[in-house]
């Protein structure tokens with residue numbers, strides 16, 4: 001659906017809070033910190049900004065961010081017993097609600113020094129996100145986003161997760177249509193000015209397979225290989241894509 005200028009202004013504000021959470025949690029990431037510590041950092045930013053959380057209570061989710069280390073793809077639950085170690089990678093996904101409008105974004109960060117392969121996975125996954133964002137222009141077809149993401153990820157020797165995808169966003173975090181991070185075989189709907197999407201490639205160092213753990217949330221790679229996740233909330237505008245979740 002297309003959002004008017006007033007709605008876009010609210011989404012811009014929500015996106016800014018998400019970007020601030022990214023900045024604050026990134027600054028807190030180091031060996032010895034627990035993923036519950038990162039959740040507390042995010043809660044503080046939400047409180048300071050008077051923003052609501054679209055993660056807390058979502059189908060019963062118990063935290064305001066998802067924290068997914070190493071071979072975990074998405075939806076990890078912050079915990080006092082998950083302590084970051086030198087050489088880990090950690091994916092942080094979070095959102096915010098301002099005046100009923102949502103923002104949603106994710107990043108994967110290194111913990112201390114990481115392997116060259118892990119570092120390349122992060123670089124390629126982030127680059128695949130921006131390749132997808134570049135497709136968000138008036139009149140283009142939605143699935144060109146996934147085609148561009150997939151091209152970058154696979155050229156890097158990595159694979160794109162199929163079971164979890166991006167989405168339209170507005171007065172709810174997850175709105176229709178979904179935005180695959182791969183070419184699904186059809187071009188999809190035409191993008192129009194005022195449409196807002198969360199684009200979120202999940203890229204695996206190994207195969208595409210995923211497994212859901214017994215906690216009912218944590219999704220890991222089936223082969224145990226590393227996985228990275230980058231996401232932004234972006235509007236299609238007359239001047240090209242506008243990223244809301246970046247400072």
Ligand code: MG
Pocket residue numbers: 093094104105106200231
């Ligand atoms: Mg997200």
Ligand code: MG
Pocket residue numbers: 104105166167198200231
């Ligand atoms: Mg999302």
